[in-house]
Amino acid sequence: MNTDRKLTSEEKEAKKKEMIMFLSSSEEKEHFLSKQNRKLISDPLNDNNPITVQVLGICSALAITVQLEPAIVMAVAVIAVVAFSNVIISLLRNMIPNRIRIIVQLVVVASLVILVDQILKAYAYDVSKQLSVFVGLIITNCIVMGRLEAFALGNGAWKSFLDGIGNGAGYGLILIIVAFFRELLGSGKLFGYEVLGHRAATVADSTGLYSIGYENNGLMLLSPMALIIVGIIIWVQRSRNRKLIEEN
């Protein structure tokens, strides 16, 4: 009995320490995936989406959504950069001199971006070539700096991590939706596989939808179409979620 009790209290201590590692001392102890923490992930996916509601990070959404694969790689890269820069800044937040905090944030984001870029160049060379300058430009993505200033500087590491994952995923979700429609309607493929049939030189030789005269929509491959699809997503989202509509 006695030893049992001792063990449990030791375990409790260990757990407490673990919690303190993740949560800042000022915060109340709460479960890792409490309702509040889950909201940190779910909010940016819908009600507070960085692209459709905050209208941030649009430029890369236009440029790299012609195909699904680079869009997914970009989404993963942004999730990693936002999440880890959030954690790092959150851990350092009581140490960072206020006067140089923006520089510190930039250095953290820039080094993470370089890491991601180097890893892509080593293990996903072809995709990294397709993404070209846009991985490097994650540093200028307003979502990243925005989350650091607005969230990580005032919250604990675990919360900041969730917030980063949530916002990165919210960004990635829109990217993937846009890329899905652009690749499907623009080139009749998904992940490079011909899903609508094979398009040959003549209608008679073609298979699938192309055999009944279907044509790819070349406009889908041009950047303006990404803007239009983002617009449609915003429209659909606001018509289903009345509280997003600004009163004027």
Next chain:
Amino acid sequence: MEEKPVNKTNSNGYTFMFAVIMVVVVASVLAFTATSLQPIQNVNVREEKMQNILATVGVDSVEVDGVPTFLSREMVQEYYDKFITQSLALRADGSVDESVNAFKVDLAKELGKPVEEQIYPLYIANIKGEKYYVIPLRGKGLWDAIWGYIALKDDLNTVKGAVFDHKGETPGLGAEITKVWFQHRFENERVFDDEGNLVGVSAVKGSLGNSNKEDNRVDAISGATITSKGVSNMISERLKHYLPYFKKQEGFKVAIQ
């Protein structure tokens, strides 16, 4: 007497120390990652170089069991060894330097040396009895370096194919030089004019479309004038280095009408 509580993170000394430590830590992390990933990245670059050289001579897909398949980086070494029969390192006077491995020559470095020390790599491909000369290119785009390869047919005048790549050109504008539709325009163009002068192939406005192969010109990319000019300059400048070597070749018969 009590001391005033001072927020230590706002003092000059602390700020300075923080910056110094941060820079050292970040620099070491980045240096470590870059060095440890370097070998893998080099393999990628090497395989891509072989892919590009083969693509300029028309081998961008191969038949595997009768099905045309994209020549992936895993397969490229085999086909490179099969089709590229010679790699020559040329001196400025057109003689071959046997001591240099042409594939490993870094053209960017060579172009920074004095002319008499420069080495120009030349790859000779032999595909189904046809001989092609693949010449590496390097020049300046709008923002950064551009490079590529151009393949000449046996007459050393007609272009077999070209591949271009860039470092930082604007996506949608200058970066379009990497697209097949632009590179296709160079096929069957000539690099010598009717008088037999080396002029290369210039990308300019209004070259009467792709059908005209007589005028040493192709249509440029709208909105990317400087990058297009960069491509033209790169071709004529790099080809010049090979003139001494070309003149020694038997097949060198410039079509002068």
